[in-house]
Amino acid sequence: MTGEWDKALEIYDKLLPELPGFPDAYYNRALIHGHFNEWEEAKDLLIKAWKEFHFLSTLSKEQIQEKLKEAEERIST
Numbered sequence: 309m310t311g312e313w314d315k316a317l318e319i320y321d322k323l324l325p326e327l328p329g330f331p332d333a334y335y336n337r338a339l340i341h342g343h344f345n346e347w348e349e350a351k352d353l354l355i356k357a358w359k360e361f362h363f364l365s366t367l368s369k370e371q372i373q374e375k376l377k378e379a380e381e382r383i384s385t
Contacts, residue, residue, distance in 0.1 A: 317337075329360060334360060335354065337353050338350040338351075345382075348383060351376065354376040358373075
């Protein structure tokens with residue numbers, strides 16, 4: 309949200325190997341990859357976010373689905 313994409317990527321590089329077990333981490337990392345036009349990586353992370361979804365998340369299933377749809381559309385163009 310602050311536009312510090314490289315710093316955010318560094319933080320998520322440390323977090324995700326820990327398998328956080330909540331979708332927000334995968335979703336936010338996917339947003340970073342989308343920012344850098346790395347849509348294949350974003351799609352993979354959004355699928356993980358979907359699989360990890362639970363109702364304690366700050367995200368909705370719809371948010372994940374919308375971003376996944378966007379990633380798929382960007383990949384196919």
